[in-house]
Amino acid sequence: xxxxxxxxxxxxxxxxxxxxxxxxxxxxxxxxxxxxxxxxxxxxxxxxxxxxxxxxxxxxxxxxxxxxxxxxxxxxxxxxxxxxxxxxxxxxxxxxxxxxxxxxxxxxxxxxxxxxxxxxxxxxxxxxxxxxxxxxxxxxxxxxxxxxxxxxxxxxxxxxxxxxxxxxx
Amino acid sequence: xxxxxxxxxxxxxxxxxxxxxxxxxxxxxxxxxxxxxxxxxxxxxxxxxxxxxxxxxxxxxxxxxxxxxxxxxxxxxxxxxxxxxxxxxxxxxxxxxxxxxx
Numbered sequence: 001x002x003x004x005x006x007x008x009x010x011x012x013x014x015x016x017x018x019x020x021x022x023x024x025x026x027x028x029x030x031x032x033x034x035x036x037x038x039x040x041x042x043x044x045x046x047x048x049x050x051x052x053x054x055x056x057x058x059x060x061x062x063x064x065x066x067x068x069x070x071x072x073x074x075x076x077x078x079x080x081x082x083x084x085x086x087x088x089x090x091x092x093x094x095x096x097x098x099x100x101x102x103x104x105x106x107x108x109x110x111x112x113x114x115x116x117x118x119x120x121x122x123x124x125x126x127x128x129x130x131x132x133x134x135x136x137x138x139x140x141x142x143x144x145x146x147x148x149x150x151x152x153x154x155x156x157x158x159x160x161x162x163x164x165x166x167x168x169x
Numbered sequence: 170x171x172x173x174x175x176x177x178x179x180x181x182x183x184x185x186x187x188x189x190x191x192x193x194x195x196x197x198x199x200x201x202x203x204x205x206x207x208x209x210x211x212x213x214x215x216x217x218x219x220x221x222x223x224x225x226x227x228x229x230x231x232x233x234x235x236x237x238x239x240x241x242x243x244x245x246x247x248x249x250x251x252x253x254x255x256x257x258x259x260x261x262x263x264x265x266x267x268x269x270x271x
Contacts (some may be wrong), residue, residue: 008171012179022202023190035202038183042209045179048171051216054233061237066205066244073198073248077255084216088193089196089264095192103185103194107178115175121224129227133234143231150238157242161249167256 008048015041026087028074036067051125053130176217183210197251198263202242206239 018037025031039062048057111114124128136142183206190203212233219229256260 020185049220092193099185099189106181153247165249
């Protein structure tokens with residue numbers, strides 16, 4: 001077992017454990033904090049995959065913005081729902097069953113796939129993934145149109161969010 | 170090196186955990202937390218397929234960035250809806266929001 005595999009296993013178990021805490025812990029502020037731990041584990045996964053830009057964006061956008069947004073939302077809505085009462089609905093066993101079935105189905109599907117034991121591609125010499133990504137995002141023959149559509153979607157969603165959450169009183 | 174299957178199994182497990190959260194939590198904010206876990210597992214998959222496929226073809230990372238943008242849009246609108254509902258109905262429990270139920 002090489003060093004990379006040991007690092008992968010440690011990060012994977014940490015991430016999955018904090019993911020389980022996100023969906024099971026009673027206090028929602030704690031759940032949001034466990035979500036930050038999970039997102040950080042996923043950022044380490046991106047770093048292990050040599051996707052450096054994604055790792056940085058994961059920390060800045062997810063941990064810096066989305067997780068903080070969650071903590072604000074929990075604090076704005078936590079009056080009666082904090083620690084008392086069941087946190088899981090009546091059909092939680094069905095959800096658990098369905099997620100176990102989903103995982104075993106994906107697992108079985110992966111076992112029958114031929115590309116399962118692929119080794120990582122070697123980077124071509126003088127290839128910089130961040131430069132290639134930046135060029136692809138603004139080049140007209142690549143992905144400039146989906147990129148612009150995504151930014152318009154984000155603006156529309158944020159304007160809509162301000163409108164929906166605005167307090168008229 | 171780490172085989173591709175480890176990343177795929179990891180992201181399948183993270184997706185299933187998020188699915189459990191979405192299906193079984195009562196609080197609407199907790200349901201959105203589960204959705205975030207699912208979106209993150211998809212991003213791990215996209216990055217892994219980029220790394221283990223053709224590295225020069227950057228499509229996997231571009232797709233992951235689009236997923237980031239859509240996730241940010243989804244969570245901002247979702248939390249705005251939750252806060253708006255909480256102001257009007259004084260609850261964030263998904264079971265109680267049944268006024269459109271026939």
